[in-house]
Amino acid sequence: MTQPQRLTQYAHGGGCACKIPPGELEAVVSNLVGDAAPQGPGELLVGLDDGDDAAVVKLSGGMAVVATADFFTPVVDDAYDWGRIAAANALSDVYAMGGSPVVAVNLLAWPRDLLPMELAGEVLRGGLEIAREAGCHVAGGHSVDDPEPKYGMAVTGVADPAYLMRNDAGVAGTPLTLTKPLGIGVLNSRHKSTGEVFAQAVATMTQLNRAAAEAAVKAGAVCATDVTGFGLLGHLHKLARASGVTARVDARAVPYLDGAREALRDGYVSGGTRRNLDWVMPHADTGSVGADELLLLADAQTSGGLLVAGEVPGYPVIGELLPARPDGKTLEIR
Structure with missing residues (x-):
């Protein structure tokens, strides 16, 4: 489809380069780490402590649930490709933990007075295409009217706790x-x-x-x-x-x-x-x-x-x- 707008021109930054700087982010979340974390079912195996790629909770049946969310501003001008990129990026957090994605929900912010909703549809179509390639369900999501376009997914996956990959398990000599x-x-x-x-x-x-x-x-x-x-x-x-x-x-x-x-x-x-x-x-x-x-x-x-x-x-x-x-x-x- 014809795209008269360049999506990247509606964003102050592009893709993951628009993340809050790591030092600032660690200072913000530092008070959320500690003994007073909320309790829930199962055992929290991976949380905020080391800034890993996703949260992991081991359930009573032995399987672990992997949860993550990732979204960002346009990194390319093509709406369909942006959707594909954002979805692959969100799914990556589950793969990085050694897990398999099961279900994702869309996260969409859209300047509806500036950009046609047809382009938003192309973004979502791209995300769905990548999720299908991954064998991951896509079931709804959430959208807001926003001056700056943003898209991504919240993804839930599963993993075997015995085969997790985490960022605090590195050993010298590897x-x-x-x-x-x-x-x-x-x-x-x-x-x-x-x-x-x-x-x-x-x-x-x-x-x-x-x-x-x-x-x-x-x-x-x-x-x-x-x-x-x-x-x-x-x-x-x-x-x-x-x-x-x-x-x-x-x-x-x-x-x-x-x-x-x-x-x-x-x-x-x-x-x-x-x-x-x-x-x-x-x-x-x-x-x-x-x-x-x-x-x-x-x-x-x-x-x-x-x-x-x-x-x-x-x-x-x-x-x-x-x-x-x-x-x-x-x-x-x-």
Whole structure:
């Protein structure tokens, strides 16, 4: 269908780059962590403590329920593709825990006086298409009239508690595997500024993390996270901090999408990416790695891949987990 509007022009930021900065977010939720957490049925296995990808509750029958929600502003101009990307991103949180999505509900904010509702229908159609690919039910949702368009999903899944992947289970001596190339953020920033369409970025963002998650669990991985708005370095810092280890990244081994370095060279770096790097720098030993390389490693991804503590067949190893350093730094970049 014809789209006279560029959706990205109705958003102050794009995709996961519009997240609240990690340092600010941790300060806000810090008072929600502790002994006074609300009680409910089952056993809370994963909550707020380490900022993991989803909440996990073990029920009396032995199965665990995985719950998450994710939504964001337009990351591309095509409404259908935006819906597909947002749905794949929301489902990723369940896969990152080693779970399988069961049912999702839509979360839609729409400026109904500015953008036709037909475009909203295209967004929802894209989300439904990806959910169908994942074998996940979509059952309704919630919508509001909002000056800025936003879309995503709340997803409920299931997992075997014996095969969970969580961000606090990393062990020194374990390799680090990345299942999608980086560079989504700089390409999306270029798209927002110029209107250029990058098919390789759309294909990467709409690719489900299901196969990668299944391969990771089969390989015996117990520690993983997905790489989204806080960038590779931000999510890796959280994983290393939660696990009490140091993470070493071999910058030369990290794969990038075609065009990512050119987009960086031409200055298409989001504010979210710069905030990511500012946040991790006090915790990082960067050696002789240059500023441009660090920006790419901190690039705010949308619907990025899994970062797995363990070797996953078919995906590149980009580093390893090491014993905790005496100086407390969680990241070594070489």
